[in-house]
Amino acid sequence: MRLNYPTNVKIVKVPCTGRVDILLILHAFESGVDGVYLAGCLEGECHFLRGNLRAKKRVQYAKKLLDEVGLGGARLDMYNMSSAQGQRFAEVAREMTEKIRALGPSPVKNRGQGV
Amino acid sequence: MIVANRKSLEEILNMLKPYKKVLLLGCNECVTVCAAGGEREVGVLASEIRLSRAKEGQEIEIKEQTLERQCDHEYIDQVRPFVEDYEVILSIACGAGIQYVAEKYRTKVVLPGVNTTFLGVTLEQGVWSERCQGCGECVLHMTGGVCPVARCAKSLLNGPCGGSSNGKCEVDKDLDCGWQLIIDRLKELNQLDRYEEIIPVKDWTTSRDGGPRKRMREDLRL
Numbered sequence: 001m002r003l004n005y006p007t008n009v010k011i012v013k014v015p016c017t018g019r020v021d022i023l024l025i026l027h028a029f030e031s032g033v034d035g036v037y038l039a040g041c042l043e044g045e046c047h048f049l050r051g052n053l054r055a056k057k058r059v060q061y062a063k064k065l066l067d068e069v070g071l072g073g074a075r076l077d078m079y080n081m082s083s084a085q086g087q088r089f090a091e092v093a094r095e096m097t098e099k100i101r102a103l104g105p106s107p108v109k110n111r112g113q114g115v
Numbered sequence: 116m117i118v119a120n121r122k123s124l125e126e127i128l129n130m131l132k133p134y135k136k137v138l139l140l141g142c143n144e145c146v147t148v149c150a151a152g153g154e155r156e157v158g159v160l161a162s163e164i165r166l167s168r169a170k171e172g173q174e175i176e177i178k179e180q181t182l183e184r185q186c187d188h189e190y191i192d193q194v195r196p197f198v199e200d201y202e203v204i205l206s207i208a209c210g211a212g213i214q215y216v217a218e219k220y221r222t223k224v225v226l227p228g229v230n231t232t233f234l235g236v237t238l239e240q241g242v243w244s245e246r247c248q249g250c251g252e253c254v255l256h257m258t259g260g261v262c263p264v265a266r267c268a269k270s271l272l273n274g275p276c277g278g279s280s281n282g283k284c285e286v287d288k289d290l291d292c293g294w295q296l297i298i299d300r301l302k303e304l305n306q307l308d309r310y311e312e313i314i315p316v317k318d319w320t321t322s323r324d325g326g327p328r329k330r331m332r333e334d335l336r337l
Contacts, residue, residue: 023155026162030169065159068124069166108169 001086005093017041017078018051025062029071032109035100038078039092045082052080074103116145116236117209118243119152119229124163130226131164131205135174138194138201139228140216141181142208149243151229152207154181160207160228185212191219198223234265251321251328257309259300264317266293272314 010033014020017040028036038059040052056078063073077096081088131137139161147153161177168175178201182190185208198204203224206213210231217225233245248265254272255262264270268286274294278285282295301307319325 021155023158023162026159026166030162030165065124065163069163070170071166108166 003086003090005090006097008097009093016046016048016051017055018046018048018053020055020058022058022062022065025058025076026065029066029075029106029108032106034106034109035075035077035096035103037076037092037096039089040078040080042080042082071106071108072103075100075106116148116234116243117211117231118149118233118235118245119146119207119209119231121151121156121160121207121229122227124167127160127205127226127228128164128167131175131203134203136176136200136202137164138178138180138198138204140185140194140204140206140208141179142185142206142212143181143183146208146229147181148237149235150241152209156207157181182208184208185216188219191216249322250317250319251325252318254314257312257314258297259304259306259309261293261297261300263293263297263314266291266296268293272317 017038020038025036038055040055041047043052043056046052059076059078063076066076067073077099079092079096081092139157141147141152141154141157143153146156150156157179161179164177165175178197180194182193184190185206198220201223203226204216204220205226205228206216207228208216209229210227213225213227213229217223234247234249235243235245238244246265247262248270250264253262254264263272263274267274268284268290269276271294274297275292276294279292279295282292284290284292298307298310301310321328
């Protein structure tokens, strides 16, 4: 579709959002990223049946952990879309970028040791 | 398994305030099953601590290690080669494991990262429930396999009490009345006549009330 989306979005491909573990999200923040979002299949349409539902639960849990740690759960979010929805993908990338920009850079940027 | 809950991050961070080099020890047995202190939880806790410290501009070095068990010498010995490199040990095994690590490494402060609670079972993924209190004198054969000590809030041996209502305990509307469970089970087993047998006063000396307990098998001692 040749749609534009912000360049600060780095894509990590996974076979299903169900593959995403809480530790992957936390390690991403440790390495200094300002925000993380998961883009999964529409609910009920998961190719692996319930992977995106597992991811939803993990994102909710990880948001709580991020609040406890002091980074704020707002830096993490999950979106659902069909792989056919290119427009939505770009829209979400823009939306998330704006949200994170408003929150500012991650307070652990360049201070942590990373993993 | 022994079920434990991880302490709050705030409490753990408070305990770790004076330290910069931490050895975080998990356990591959009970606390893994109840998702409180296994390898995954070690990873998540270490990450949370590093993130919190980084946010304050402070560094912390955490070595993550999950032992097979922390209640046996051989496994605890596995950290001996590098334990001196760390200022403190934070253990998220059950209380028994945490204490044993402390006994083995007498010059090291050992901190508990979990609150150990009960002996229980997995009802479904993510839900664990108490079943045994370790009273030392099992009466499960008399109560259709349901424990009156662990599952009755009052540990009555001849229940139910007047607070049993619609199969629920007066203490909590979501708590099943232990004695209702017992009666239902005895009915299913056609053993309802056992209900009429009065279970005598319990001898609590076999329980914690008699002091810390030990078990020995002479034939196994070298």
